[in-house]
Amino acid sequence: MFENIPEVKDGEVRPLLECQEIQLGYSTPSGWKPVVNRVDFEVRKGETVALVGESGSGKSTIAKALVKLIPLRGGSIRFDGKEVGNLSPVEFQPYRKKIQMIFQDPLKALNPRLKVSQLIEEPLRLHFPKLDRAKRVDELLQAVQLPVSSKDRFPSEFSGGQRQRILIARALAVEPELLVCDEPVSALDVTIQARLLELLESLKSSHGLTLLFISHDLAVVQQIADRVLVLQNGRRVEWKETGQLFKNPEHPYTRMLIDACPTW
Numbered sequence: 001m002f003e004n005i006p007e008v009k010d011g012e013v014r015p016l017l018e019c020q021e022i023q024l025g026y027s028t029p030s031g032w033k034p035v036v037n038r039v040d041f042e043v044r045k046g047e048t049v050a051l052v053g054e055s056g057s058g059k060s061t062i063a064k065a066l067v068k069l070i071p072l073r074g075g076s077i078r079f080d081g082k083e084v085g086n087l088s089p090v091e092f093q094p095y096r097k098k099i100q101m102i103f104q105d106p107l108k109a110l111n112p113r114l115k116v117s118q119l120i121e122e123p124l125r126l127h128f129p130k131l132d133r134a135k136r137v138d139e140l141l142q143a144v145q146l147p148v149s150s151k152d153r154f155p156s157e158f159s160g161g162q163r164q165r166i167l168i169a170r171a172l173a174v175e176p177e178l179l180v181c182d183e184p185v186s187a188l189d190v191t192i193q194a195r196l197l198e199l200l201e202s203l204k205s206s207h208g209l210t211l212l213f214i215s216h217d218l219a220v221v222q223q224i225a226d227r228v229l230v231l232q233n234g235r236r237v238e239w240k241e242t243g244q245l246f247k248n249p250e251h252p253y254t255r256m257l258i259d260a261c262p263t264w
């Protein structure tokens with residue numbers, strides 16, 4: 001099955017994530033609602049791939065499937081060469097740590113009753129029980145360029161951009177390989193957005209990360225992505241290296257997205 005995944009040749013960077021003909025959707029009271037239809041893409045190690053498309057095109061649905069928040073209905077998801085799409089939640093456990101997600105609204109993901117130190121220690125306790133957690137919390141706060149004193153405060157005491165950094169520190173705690181970022185900067189103003197994008201860029205090299213970056217903002221995508229997958233109504237309409245996409249958008253939908261972007 002899915003033998004059309006190309007062999008990796010010598011010197012080529014191996015894909016960390018390979019999605020082949022994935023089909024996703026939701027069970028609703030009125031029946032099965034298909035959302036993502038036979039979509040193919042891959043993310044090479046160290047690369048940033050952006051998923052773009054209008055609201056409702058299926059971007060977050062793909063992200064949810066990658067961390068098994070919803071099941072794969074058809075097709076194949078391979079992580080580091082291994083088929084993970086049809087694993088049970090228990091079988092998927094070893095991979096769950098390697099794929100971390102950050103969301104647009106960190107407040108929803110951070111328990112407001114816990115201090116930052118507790119929020120970051122939580123995944124450490126689970127995955128690295130023998131580690132000196134206090135030391136690691138300090139290191140992770142420094143990695144996301146927050147003062148170490150932040151650890152004694154609560155999420156509500158921070159700005160949106162700072163909360164996003166806390167969420168990133170928490171995600172980094174388990175040493176992921178793939179960071180799935182679902183509209184992580186959409187709620188932030190432009191200056192804060194730019195700083196957070198710079199941070200993600202520097203964490204990529206310092207922590208050996210690969211990024212799948214979901215956004216509807218093409219200005220952001222142009223800044224951060226190596227390749228872009230354009231989704232329309234759950235179908236792939238374009239899949240290209242970023243420079244090429246902006247220079248030579250082939251699909252009318254891509255051209256429409258680019259024309260609709262206020263930066264151009």
Ligand SMILES: Nc1ncnc2c1ncn2[C@@H]1O[C@H](COP(=O)(O)OP(=O)(O)OP(=O)(O)O)[C@@H](O)[C@H]1O
Pocket residue numbers: 026027028033035053054055056057058059060061062216
């Ligand atoms: N739990 C659910 N049950 C039923 N339908 C859902 C559910 N979650 C999402 N959908 C539908 O799936 C489609 C794709 O939604 P999705 O959130 O993946 O889009 P998106 O491209 O990420 O959009 P946005 O940019 O607005 O987040 C939409 O029609 C949405 O209404």
